[in-house]
Amino acid sequence: MNERILQILLDHQDQFISGEQLSSRLNCSRTAIWKHIRHLRKQGYEFEAVPRLGYRLVKVPDKLDEEQLAKLLKTEVMGRRVHMYETVESTQTAAREWFSKGEGEGTLILAEQQTAGRGRLGRKWHSPAGKGLWMSLILTPRISLHFAPQLTLLTAVALCRTIHRMSGVPIGIKWPNDLLINGKKVSGILLESHAEDDRLQVVVAGVGISVNMGETDFPEELKDIATSLLLETGKTANREELLAEFLYEFEQLYQLYHERGFAPIRALWEALSISIGRLIRIQTHNGWVSGKAEAVDEMGALVIVQEDGSKTKLYAGDISVI
Amino acid sequence: MNERILQILLDHQDQFISGEQLSSRLNCSRTAIWKHIRHLRKQGYEFEAVPRLGYRLVKVPDKLDEEQLAKLLKTEVMGRRVHMYETVESTQTAAREWFSKGEGEGTLILAEQQTAGRGRLGRKWHSPAGKGLWMSLILTPRISLHFAPQLTLLTAVALCRTIHRMSGVPIGIKWPNDLLINGKKVSGILLESHAEDDRLQVVVAGVGISVNMGETDFPEELKDIATSLLLETGKTANREELLAEFLYEFEQLYQLYHERGFAPIRALWEALSISIGRLIRIQTHNGWVSGKAEAVDEMGALVIVQEDGSKTKLYAGDISVI
Numbered sequence: 073m074n075e076r077i078l079q080i081l082l083d084h085q086d087q088f089i090s091g092e093q094l095s096s097r098l099n100c101s102r103t104a105i106w107k108h109i110r111h112l113r114k115q116g117y118e119f120e121a122v123p124r125l126g127y128r129l130v131k132v133p134d135k136l137d138e139e140q141l142a143k144l145l146k147t148e149v150m151g152r153r154v155h156m157y158e159t160v161e162s163t164q165t166a167a168r169e170w171f172s173k174g175e176g177e178g179t180l181i182l183a184e185q186q187t188a189g190r191g192r193l194g195r196k197w198h199s200p201a202g203k204g205l206w207m208s209l210i211l212t213p214r215i216s217l218h219f220a221p222q223l224t225l226l227t228a229v230a231l232c233r234t235i236h237r238m239s240g241v242p243i244g245i246k247w248p249n250d251l252l253i254n255g256k257k258v259s260g261i262l263l264e265s266h267a268e269d270d271r272l273q274v275v276v277a278g279v280g281i282s283v284n285m286g287e288t289d290f291p292e293e294l295k296d297i298a299t300s301l302l303l304e305t306g307k308t309a310n311r312e313e314l315l316a317e318f319l320y321e322f323e324q325l326y327q328l329y330h331e332r333g334f335a336p337i338r339a340l341w342e343a344l345s346i347s348i349g350r351l352i353r354i355q356t357h358n359g360w361v362s363g364k365a366e367a368v369d370e371m372g373a374l375v376i377v378q379e380d381g382s383k384t385k386l387y388a389g390d391i392s393v394i
Numbered sequence: 395m396n397e398r399i400l401q402i403l404l405d406h407q408d409q410f411i412s413g414e415q416l417s418s419r420l421n422c423s424r425t426a427i428w429k430h431i432r433h434l435r436k437q438g439y440e441f442e443a444v445p446r447l448g449y450r451l452v453k454v455p456d457k458l459d460e461e462q463l464a465k466l467l468k469t470e471v472m473g474r475r476v477h478m479y480e481t482v483e484s485t486q487t488a489a490r491e492w493f494s495k496g497e498g499e500g501t502l503i504l505a506e507q508q509t510a511g512r513g514r515l516g517r518k519w520h521s522p523a524g525k526g527l528w529m530s531l532i533l534t535p536r537i538s539l540h541f542a543p544q545l546t547l548l549t550a551v552a553l554c555r556t557i558h559r560m561s562g563v564p565i566g567i568k569w570p571n572d573l574l575i576n577g578k579k580v581s582g583i584l585l586e587s588h589a590e591d592d593r594l595q596v597v598v599a600g601v602g603i604s605v606n607m608g609e610t611d612f613p614e615e616l617k618d619i620a621t622s623l624l625l626e627t628g629k630t631a632n633r634e635e636l637l638a639e640f641l642y643e644f645e646q647l648y649q650l651y652h653e654r655g656f657a658p659i660r661a662l663w664e665a666l667s668i669s670i671g672r673l674i675r676i677q678t679h680n681g682w683v684s685g686k687a688e689a690v691d692e693m694g695a696l697v698i699v700q701e702d703g704s705k706t707k708l709y710a711g712d713i714s715v716i
Contacts, residue, residue: 192590214679216709218540218693221592248591265589268514269570269710270543270694273586357536371540372592387538388591 073098074108078117081129090126134202134284136182137312144316149178150209150326151319157181159201161188164264167208167276177212180319189280192262192388197280203289203300205281205315209322212274213330217267220275221372221388222334224249224263227277229340230322231259235281238317239305244346247365247374248388252346256299258282279318283309334370341368352376354386361386395420396430400439403451412448456524456606458504459634466638471500472531472648473641479503481523483510486586489530489598499534502641511602514584514710520616525607527637531644533597535652539589542597543694543710544656546571546585549599551662552644553581557603560639561627566668569687569696570710574668578621580604601640605631656692663690674698676708683708 076098080089094105109119109127118131138156145151153175160166160183167181183206189197199206213223228249235243235251235258243253249261262278285300301309329337342348345368352374353362363378373385398420402411416427431441431449440453460478467473475497482488482505489503505528511519521528535545550571557565557573557580565575571583584600607622623631651659664670667690674696675684685700695707 217542217587217589220539220589224591263591264595265539267539267542267587267589269546269585271710388593 073100073104074112077105077108078112078129081119081127082132085129088120088122088125088128090124093126134311136184140312141316144312146316146320147178147323150323151178151180151315153179155179155181157183159183159185159187162186162190163206163208164190164262164276164278167210167278168264168266168274171210171274171276175210177210179210181208181210182206182315190262190278191260191280197260197262198291198294198298199280200285200289203285204283205279205311205318207279207315209277209279209319210274211277211326213272215272217265217270217272218371219334220263220265220267220272222329222337222370223275223277224261224388225341225368225372226325226329226337227261227263227279227322229337229344230325231261231279231281231318232344233340234314234318234321235259235301237321238314239301239307239309241301241304245341245344247345247347247352247368248372253299253301253304257297258299258301258304281314283311283314338368338370347374356386395422395426396434399427399430400434400451403441403449404454407451410442410444410447410450412446415448456633458506462634463638466634468638468642469500469645472645473500473502473637475501477501477503479505481505481507481509484508484512485528485530486512486584486598486600489532489600490586490588490596493532493596493598497532499532501532503530503532504528504637512584512600513582513602519582519584519602520613520620521602522607522611525611525622526605527601527603527633527640529601529637531599531601531641533599533648535594535597535648537594539587539592539594540693541656542585542587542589542594544651544659544692545597545599546583546710547663547690547694548647548651548659549583549585549601549644551659551666552647553583553601553603553640554666555662556636556640556643557581557623559643560636561623561629561631563623563626567663567666569667569669569674569690570694575621575623575626579619580621580623580626603636605633605636660690660692669696678708 077094091102091105095102117133120128120130136156138154155170163181163183163186170179170181185201186199186206189199189206191197228245232243232245232251241253243251246252250257251259259281263275265275266273282298282300284302286302290298325337347365350365352365353360361376361384363376366375366377368374369385373387376384376386378384399416402416413424413427417424439455442450442452458478460476477492485503485505485508492501492503507523508521508528511521511528513519550567554565554567554573563575565573568574572579573581581603585597587597588595604620604622606624608624612620647659669687672687674687675682683698683706685698688697688699691697691707695709698706698708700706
C-alpha cells in the first residue's frame with residue numbers, strides 16, 4: 073500500500089493529490105492513507121501537506137531499498153539473502169560473523185555507511201552514507217586456497233563489465249583490482265579468504281563503489297585519485313539497479329568459472345586491463361620492481377618483463393605501497 | 395614464597411611440617427605461612443593440617459602453571475605472551491579474537507579445557523580438562539597464502555621431534571598432519587589462515603596433544619584410534635615442560651624455514667613420515683584415490699603413484715573423509 077501511494081504521488085509531483093482522491097483510488101480509509109504517509113515519512117520521504125489540497129511528494133530519500141533490490145534481482149543465489157545495515161563498522165567483519173552464524177554462499181551484507189571500512193594493505197575505505205555501494209558477499213567455492221586470488225580477478229571483471237554496460241564510460245582494470253575511469257579510482261575490491269590447512273572455508277568478497285559522490289564528498293587526499301560514477305557520467309545512478317546488475321554478472325561469471333576454470337575469466341580480465349602492455353613500477357617488500365606488464369598468470373600474478381628481458385611474477389601480496 | 399613452602403612440603407610428603415618449622419626456615423611469620431597455604435589451596439593444592447603437627451601436602455593439582463612455563467621457556471618469541479583459560483570454547487577462536495585486538499606473532503592461547511574444540515573437516519576435538527595440551531599459536535609469516543600449507547607440515551615436524559626427543563616413543567607423521575604412536579593418534583594439528591587477496595594476514599596454528607589421558611578418558615568412539623603419551627609411555631608427562639620444548643623446537647624450525655625455505659623442513663617431514671612408501675587409500679570429493687605415497691611436494695601435497703604408474707597430487711583440502 074505504501075508503494076501504491078508512493079507511485080501515485082511520484083507520478084504527480086507537480087500537483088497536490090487530496091487524501092480523498094488517494095482514499096478512493098486505493099479503496100481504503102482516509103485514516104489509513106494518513107498512517108501510510110506517516111510511515112513513508114519515517115522512511116525519509118518528504119511530503120508537502122496542505123489542508124484541502126492534499127499531499128505532494130517533495131523529496132525521495134536516497135536509501136537503499138531492499139524490496140526494490142529483490143524486485144530487480146535476476147540471480148539464483150547471489151544476493152538472495154540480504155542483511156542490510158544503516159551503519160556498520162565494516163561489511164567484511166559483519167559478513168564473517170554472519171558466516172559463522174550459518175549464513176552461506178550468496179548472502180550479501182550491505183551498508184548505507186561504514187564507520188571503519190577496510191581497504192587493502194590495512195588502509196581505510198571511505199564509505200559515506202547514501203552515496204555508494206558498500207558491500208560484502210559470502211562465497212564458499214570448493215577450490216583449494218591456492219586459487220582464491222583468481223576470484224579477486226573475477227570480481228573485478230564482473231564489476232567492470234557491469235559499470236561499462238550500464239554507463240558506457242571508459243572503465244578499465246588496473247592490476248590487481250582497481251577499477252579506473254579516466255585514471256581515477258571508482259571502486260575497490262577486497263577478497264578475504266579463510267582456510268583450514270589448504271581447504272578454503274569461506275571467501276568474503278568486499279566491494280565498494282563510489283556511485284553518487286559529488287566533488288565535495290571526497291576528502292582532500294582522495295580528490296586527485298578517486299572519482300564516482302556521478303562525476304564521470306554527470307548522472308545519478310540508481311543504486312539498486314547497479315547492484316542487481318552486478319550480482320547477476322558476478323553469478324554468471326562465477327558459474328562460468330566453476331564450469332570452465334580460470335581461462336575464460338583471465339581472457340576477459342586481460343581484455344579489460346589497462347595494465348597489460350604498459351610500463352609499470354611497483355614498490356614491493358624487496359624494493360621497486362619495474363618493467364612492462366605482459367600478462368596475468370594462472371594464479372592472478374602479474375607477469376612483468378624487465379629491461380634485461382627477464383620475467384618476474386608479481387603477486388598482489390608483494391605490493392608494499394601502491 | 396609460595397614456591398618455597400611448596401618445595402619443602404613436596405620434599406616431605408611422608409611427614410608433617412609444623413608452621414613453626416616453615417616459619418623459621420623461611421624467615422617469615424606464622425601468619426604469613428598461613429596466608430600462603432591458603433593461597434596455594436585456592437590454586438588447587440590440598441593439605442592435611444593437624445594442630446600441633448603441622449601441614450602435609452596431600453594432592454597437587456594438575457593445572458597448567460603459567461609461571462612454570464615462563465621459567466622453562468627458552469624461546470625469543472613463541473609463547474612469550476600467553477593467554478590462559480580455565481575453559482574456553484575453542485583456543486582457535488580465542489586466538490583469532492586476540493589477533494584482531496592487536497596481539498602478534500608468538501602469542502599463545504592455552505586452555506585447560508575446550509567446550510567446542512575444533513578438529514579438521516568440521517569435526518570436534520575432544521579436550522578434557524587437565525589431561526592434555528590444547529593450544530593455538532598466532533603466526534604472521536610474510537609469505538604468500540600459497541605457502542601456508544607448508545607451515546602445517548612444519549608444525550607436525552616440530553611436534554613429532556619434540557615428543558620423540560622427550561619420550562623416545564616410536565612416533566611418526568601420517569599425512570597430512572596426524573602424529574601416530576603404534577598406529578593411534580596422539581595429537582591433532584589444524585592451521586587456519588586468513589588472507590587478503592593473496593596476502594596472508596595471520597595463521598593460527600592449533601595443536602592438541604593427548605598428554606596424560608588414561609583409558610577411561612577417551613570416549614568409546616575414539617578408543618581404537620586415539621592414544622596418549624601416558625598410555626604409550628606409562629609415565630605422566632610434565633605438560634609445561636612438553637610445551638616449552640615444543641615451542642622451542644617450533645621456533646627453531648620456523649627460523650630455519652624463513653632462512654632456508656621449505657626444503658629442509660620437507661626433508662625432515664619425509665624422514666618422519668609413515669605415509670611415504672606406503673600404499674594409501676583416501677576418499678576425496680571426487681571419489682577414492684589410491685596408490686603408493688611417494689613424496690610430498692613444495693606445497694605440502696602428497697604425490698601418489700597409482701597402479702598404472704601415473705602420478706597424482708593430493709591436497710589436504712581434497713580429503714572428504716579420513
